[in-house]
Amino acid sequence: MPDLDKLHQAVIEGDWKAAAAATQAAIAAGVAPLTIVTGCLVPAMDEVGRLFECEEYFVPEMLLSARAMKASMAIVRPLLAAAGTEPVGRVVIGTVKGDLHDIGKNLVASMLEGGGFEVIDLGADVAPERFIEAATTRNANLVALSALLTVTMPSMKTTVDAFQSAGLREKVKIMVGGAPVTQQYADAIGADGYSESAGGAVALARRLAVV
Amino acid sequence: MKLELHPHARQTLADGLFAAGVEFPCGGESACGGCKVRVLDGEVPVTLAMRDALSEEEIRDGWRLACCALAEGRVVVEVEQWSLRVLTDEARVPIEPRAGRGAVIDLGTTTLVVQVVDLTNGEVLRVETALNPQARYGADVMSRLQYDLRQPGELGRVIRQALGRMLGSESLREVLVVGNTAMHHLFGGLNVEPLTHAPFVSPTLGGFRFAEEELAWPGPAEFLPCLGGFVGSDLLSGIVATRLDQQTRPHALFDIGTNGEVVVGSGQGIVCASTAAGPAFEGGRIGAGMRAGTGAIDNVHVRDGGLDCHVIGGGAARGVCGSGLVDAAACGIDLGLIRANGRLTNADKRLPLADGVALAQSDIRELQLAKGAMAAGLRMLTGEGVEKLYLAGAFGNYIRQASARAIGLLPEDLAVEPVGNSALRGARMLLLTPSTRKARLRKIVALSRHVELAADPDFQYLYAEMMALSRYRLSG
Numbered sequence: 001m002p003d004l005d006k007l008h009q010a011v012i013e014g015d016w017k018a019a020a021a022a023t024q025a026a027i028a029a030g031v032a033p034l035t036i037v038t039g040c041l042v043p044a045m046d047e048v049g050r051l052f053e054c055e056e057y058f059v060p061e062m063l064l065s066a067r068a069m070k071a072s073m074a075i076v077r078p079l080l081a082a083a084g085t086e087p088v089g090r091v092v093i094g095t096v097k098g099d100l101h102d103i104g105k106n107l108v109a110s111m112l113e114g115g116g117f118e119v120i121d122l123g124a125d126v127a128p129e130r131f132i133e134a135a136t137t138r139n140a141n142l143v144a145l146s147a148l149l150t151v152t153m154p155s156m157k158t159t160v161d162a163f164q165s166a167g168l169r170e171k172v173k174i175m176v177g178g179a180p181v182t183q184q185y186a187d188a189i190g191a192d193g194y195s196e197s198a199g200g201a202v203a204l205a206r207r208l209a210v211v
Numbered sequence: 212m213k214l215e216l217h218p219h220a221r222q223t224l225a226d227g228l229f230a231a232g233v234e235f236p237c238g239g240e241s242a243c244g245g246c247k248v249r250v251l252d253g254e255v256p257v258t259l260a261m262r263d264a265l266s267e268e269e270i271r272d273g274w275r276l277a278c279c280a281l282a283e284g285r286v287v288v289e290v291e292q293w294s295l296r297v298l299t300d301e302a303r304v305p306i307e308p309r310a311g312r313g314a315v316i317d318l319g320t321t322t323l324v325v326q327v328v329d330l331t332n333g334e335v336l337r338v339e340t341a342l343n344p345q346a347r348y349g350a351d352v353m354s355r356l357q358y359d360l361r362q363p364g365e366l367g368r369v370i371r372q373a374l375g376r377m378l379g380s381e382s383l384r385e386v387l388v389v390g391n392t393a394m395h396h397l398f399g400g401l402n403v404e405p406l407t408h409a410p411f412v413s414p415t416l417g418g419f420r421f422a423e424e425e426l427a428w429p430g431p432a433e434f435l436p437c438l439g440g441f442v443g444s445d446l447l448s449g450i451v452a453t454r455l456d457q458q459t460r461p462h463a464l465f466d467i468g469t470n471g472e473v474v475v476g477s478g479q480g481i482v483c484a485s486t487a488a489g490p491a492f493e494g495g496r497i498g499a500g501m502r503a504g505t506g507a508i509d510n511v512h513v514r515d516g517g518l519d520c521h522v523i524g525g526g527a528a529r530g531v532c533g534s535g536l537v538d539a540a541a542c543g544i545d546l547g548l549i550r551a552n553g554r555l556t557n558a559d560k561r562l563p564l565a566d567g568v569a570l571a572q573s574d575i576r577e578l579q580l581a582k583g584a585m586a587a588g589l590r591m592l593t594g595e596g597v598e599k600l601y602l603a604g605a606f607g608n609y610i611r612q613a614s615a616r617a618i619g620l621l622p623e624d625l626a627v628e629p630v631g632n633s634a635l636r637g638a639r640m641l642l643l644t645p646s647t648r649k650a651r652l653r654k655i656v657a658l659s660r661h662v663e664l665a666a667d668p669d670f671q672y673l674y675a676e677m678m679a680l681s682r683y684r685l686s687g
């Protein structure tokens with residue numbers, strides 16, 4: 001399928017126009033929407049994550065790849081929805097209350113989306129109640145919290161505790177990340193997982209979504 | 212940085228200092244002067260070797276070479292290689308003569324500078340510099356604010372006492388203090404809680420006064436007002452020093468550092484923003500990073516197709532400081548060892564600078580994050596074009612402009628003028644012109660608008676673009 005090779009290439013190279021064109025071409029050629037996602041976008045974004053992990057790629061390349069992936073997704077998503085295809089999992093993601101740093105969170109959201117998850121991005125400065133509300137109404141099985149300030153890290157604990165008090169702690173897995181966050185901190189506040197990078201976040205989400 | 216030692220009879224100071232981490236660049240041969248210490252208390256006789264290595268004046272001021280210093284009993288010394296390059300400022304400024312003495316204070320997150328000034332002629336009589344003693348409770352402003360939430364008022368007492376000691380006992384007519392918003396709040400014992408979360412808007416940004424009895428200082432103090440967010444009176448007085456508020460065409464004031472700031476404006480209006488670059492320019496979060504002290508590579512040139520490094524103190528390189536990092540990256544680009552996207556081209560992804568000192572890929576990434584934030588902030592605020600860029604602060608004073616341009620930290624198409632410690636100079640200008648001070652401050656505060664860069668959804672893409680290690684222009 002030459003068109004999917006082109007799409008794969010366009011995502012890796014971060015060319016959103018080429019990605020959109022290749023997606024249209026693939027659909028016109030009769031490729032199933034789900035095949036475009038699982039057979040091309042997911043492996044392409046995995047490759048982007050790997051390139052980031054081994055320090056080949058950095059934030060700019062990753063943002064461009066994410067943009068290309070999204071251009072393709074924008075075409076494929078309505079078709080998937082029409083066919084009633086279920087995503088790998090549903091993730092509610094946001095930067096915690098008090099914090100406006102959202103670049104890392106955006107990268108994680110894109111990688112998760114590229115990994116086949118349905119992503120509900122609540123943006124930045126998100127209060128615990130909003131995480132709870134979105135997780136309930138959208139029936140999410142994963143919640144991802146990001147914080148970049150040492151002073152807003154406690155908001156992560158407040159959010160985890162809020163899920164506990166709302167009686168939802170068993171229904172969702174909570175993962176945390178952001179530059180000052182560590183595995184120890186994640187353990188201490190009772191989160192289910194931590195990853196130091198956006199690529200790692202996808203592997204983590206896949207692991208958490210299974211159990 | 213002070214150190215108390217109790218050497219045994221006729222023992223050199225070297226042992227005790229070595230144990231405390233002081234280094235002896237020439238191995239204690241009394242040849243390099245890198246182990247210089249200043250004796251603050253106790254007796255340390257001058258030797259012949261010291262007379263060779265030190266100037267007459269240095270010896271008079273108490274400087275000795277630690278490697279050959281013999282002492283007995285209690286000795287308190289200040290260690291030269293741990294001291295920071297602190298910028299003071301002696302530029303001549305306009306004055307309305309009046310009787311007595313006054314003082315200005317630049318209350319920085321890392322360093323403190325006090326200048327005692329003769330109000331009759333504007334002359335700087337005495338300069339005192341020190342590290343901010345609050346650093347013990349956290350290196351960056353956020354951790355200090357956090358500490359203050361747990362132990363309200365303690366950091367305020369610590370800093371007011373330290374500054375009081377630096378001012379001395381001679382009566383002062385008034386003392387003007389400038390500093391960033393966090394320093395302002397801590398000094399004044401104000402509620403810091405609003406500064407610890409978005410939208411980072413504090414209701415208490417105004418200036419405030421303390422009577423001398425309240426502080427037990429030799430004179431009454433006035434802390435100048437903040438401009439908004441984390442942009443404090445250090446930038447306000449920088450505006451005074453560069454006369455941004457009196458320019459007819461927009462000029463920019465750029466403070467490169469952990470808590471970087473950008474101010475752009477003229478008499479028609481001023482916008483300011485904080486661009487938190489992170490500690491890379493101070494050598495933080497860089498594997499081989501260190502402050503600009505003895506053993507730091509502070510200067511790198513290309514010579515014969517290789518890198519030629521200058522080391523502070525002349526001995527072996529121990530690490531690289533901010534100016535060295537910027538230079539090294541610029542040279543790396545020049546030699547094709549670093550690509551514009553930041554990638555190191557050689558197989559082991561390292562850029563060796565000197566024996567045992569190399570930059571890793573992750574170090575280049577930290578530099579990209581830091582310089583990208585500063586450059587994006589500058590581009591964001593300089594929409595309509597600017598005439599000139601004033602570089603404030605220590606880092607701006609020490610980096611090589613050509614290197615900063617080559618890595619895309621400073622723009623290609625703008626005249627750049629380092630203005631040294633503009634915060635201190637602006638404060639002194641205000642101290643010496645009491646009749647117009649109030650009106651000028653009021654005007655600047657009214658002219659200024661603080662913008663939150665994080666609130667702009669486009670910041671992310673501009674930031675990513677500005678992470679490129681390549682030249683950029685502000686216009687076109």
Ligand code: B12
Pocket residue numbers: 059098099100101102103104105107108144145146147148149150151175176177178179180194195196197198199200201204351353354409410411441469470471485486487488489490577580581584663664665666670671674
């Ligand atoms: C860019 C930046 C900004 C931008 C933010 C723009 C935006 N829309 O996000 C601007 C300039 C606006 C800004 C402002 C401020 N900033 Co700022 N900022 C930075 C900077 C330079 C880079 C952060 C960044 O984007 N990194 C790149 C991303 C991709 O990395 P990341 O977020 O860590 O994400 C990765 C991983 O952590 C992980 N990850 C992230 N989230 C998650 C979530 C999950 C679930 C998982 C699994 C993984 C994961 O995946 C990502 C990709 O691998 C850092 C300093 C630095 N050099 O790091 C300071 C820094 C974070 N800022 C700091 C501060 C203090 C501020 C301010 C509060 C004050 C100030 N001095 O300006 C303001 C206020 C911001 C606000 N209102 O909240 C401090 C924090 C210090 C501390 N002790 O907390 C820092 C460290 C700088 C410093 N002074 O040392 N900042």
Ligand code: FES
Pocket residue numbers: 234235236237238239240241242243244245246247264276277278279
């Ligand atoms: S070690 Fe003392 S002068 Fe070099």
